[in-house]
Amino acid sequence: MKKIINSAKAPASIGPYNHSVAVGDLLFVSGQIPFNQATETLVTSGIQDETKQVMENLKFILTDAGFTFEQVVKATIFIRDMNNFSLINEIYGSYFNMETAPARECVQVERLPRDVNVEISVIAHK
Template sequence: MKEIIYSENSPKPIGPYSQAVLVDRILFVSGQIPLDPKTNELVKGGIEEQTKQVMENLKGILSSTGMTLDNVTMSFVYLKNLQDFPKFNEVYAKYFKEKPPARVTVQVGDLPRGSLVEIAVIAYKF
């Protein structure tokens, strides 16, 4: 059974997609960019601030299903510039201290609203 997930603790979708979809015990979370959930505006700052906001947005969606970042099994990271990879990794590592998920990281030509980072995840409800 497919259930559409929506969390007030994360930004509203900026297009025709759901924040996340739960199928049985697997949660597919749409790519999150660093929007402030209160204003739906891009947060100010560089890759560190933007990565932190994206991770907080992901936590908001996960928590609405009773999950945490510990449930994340796969993440898909899109960076506007791979030169930001070391700084991105420093912030990302703070959120996945033990048993980090599998991950794909690629550089892309552009991201919505001029974002420097976008992250989508798949999580499993134990």
């Protein structure tokens, strides 16, 4: 049976989806963009700040679901400009232990919701 888990600290959904869905020992977390729910503003002060906000949004959801970044087994990163990869990777990597970092892919896309520069989704396992 699936369990829906939303976080009041993460940006409210702008469509027919939830922040995360738990099924058994797995947690599927919807893609997060650099929106700061506390200030109700989109972070646009640079790709590193944007990535940090995305990772914090993921952290809010993981925490509310009883998970940590250590339990993330898969990540998907969507970026608008592959030239920002190293800057995104620097911030993204600071949330993981290199020896236990998840599998992932990074894809350049033409456009993301609200015209942001980065969106990340994860899957975690207990």
